[in-house]
Structures are given as structure tokens and as C-alpha cells.
Amino acid sequence: MMPSMAIEYTEDKRFTPEQVQRLFASAGWDSARYPERVWRALMGSDTVVSAWDGDQLAGLARAIDDGEMLAYIHWVIVDPDYRGRHVGAQLVEHMKAKYRDYMFLEVMPEESKNAPFYQRLGFTLMEDGRAMQIVHAENN
Template sequence: MIKYTEEKKFTQEQVQKLFLSVGWTSGNYPKRLYKALMNSSTVFTAWDEEELVGLIRVLDDTEMLAQIHYVLVHPDHQGKGIAGTMLEHVKEKYKDFMYIDVMPEDKKNVPFYEKHEFSVMENGAAIQICNYENRQ
């Protein structure tokens, strides 16, 4: 049975293992990743007993905008509704905010978010500067 929590009770090693299981580069920077998660506005996690199997991170401005970063589920647990359940927890927590934004890692994930009532921004574009190659 999967249990969900907003408590940041995960370890650096558990987080690194989860991120590396899905091939995300941030897993190669465990200290920075752990610090970033601990300083994030909200982190919902999913647990199978003592194993961290899912995580969703949110950054917010306390009033108007919540941005979802990192929605991931260990490959052995994908397809069981874990990501959707975590996303619904986020939607409930931030229901009084004006906006909840998400930038999917891959366009193939857009239907998942649309299923959970998100809409593609008609006039928006995702842009970023990627500095991770230069920093450890």
C-alpha cells in the first residue's frame, strides 16, 4: 500500500536513488538536490514501506502562483496512479492560488496533465538557461 506525505522525511540517498531511477541529471548532484528539496515550498512524497517511490516538488510565492517542478515515480511503480494522486494533493493544497503551473519534461506527458485539468498555455513558451554542466 502506497502512503503519501508532505513531511520532508526523506534522506539524500533516497532522493538520489529515485532521481537516478528515472535518469534525471539532478540525481548526479545529491547534496544540491537534497538542499533544493528541503528548501522547496512543498514536497509530496509517495512511499512503499520504507522505499521512496514518488516525489512532486512545488515552488510558490505564498499567494498567487505555485509552480510544479519534478513529478517522478520510480519505474517499478509507474502506471499505478501515484503521480496522479500526488498531483491531486498539490491541486488541493493550492486550490486558492490564482495559478498552478507545470512545465512537463517531455511533450508526451502533456495528456497526463490535461487529464488532471491543466491546459496548455496558448501564448506561452518554456525557456531556460541550463548551467548544470558547469557546476557541481
């Protein structure tokens, strides 16, 4: 499918579980195996900015925030067919604008190879910071 030129960005959560699953699968994300959970997670997130090419979900970013000081961008995902068109950067720019009055806007790239992308968009590495997590594999 040949992408068109005009990408629409919206905070309306109008995507379906099937559209989300297709997007995550297109990018090779393991989360694609759990489309209903991913969709519910998106619906429960404070902010989801999605990128649309007509009725095609081209990408999305989600953030979780505390309403005042801290917002955390958790996912930025772009369909490979739309890479190189600045869709990811536009998703992040929408988040930066939405959370401009917060003290902190943070992102934790799940892969270190993605850090330069965020650095180009104004993020800096946290001094002596380390990402930590607990994975409850049995809950997948």
C-alpha cells in the first residue's frame, strides 16, 4: 500500500484492537501477541497520540502522567511503511507540546539504539540513571 502525503495526528482513541495489533505486528513488537491487553492499556492511558493516513493507523505514542509534574512517554511506534517520514518525531513533538508545562517529560527507550532519536528531539540522558523493571511473564 502506497502511503499518502497527509498524516493526521489526533488524541482521539478511535483505533480498534485489530488496528493496534496490526501496527504492533508490523513493527515486530512482542506486544502484538496481546492485542486486547494492548488496546485496553491504550484506552486507560492518559494520552495517546495516533497518526493516521486515511483509515490506516500509521503510528502512535502514549504517555502516562500524574496530572501536574511528571509525564512518561512509554510507547512510540511507527509502521515500517511510514518510517523516514518523521511520523515518530511528530508524535513526540505532540507529546512535548501537550506536556510543556510539566516539570519532567521522560522517556525510557527500550533499546539503547533508539536513544539518539530522542536526543535529536531534545531529551538528555539522565546522569547516572538506570532503567529498572519487573516482568511478570506469567501474566502475559
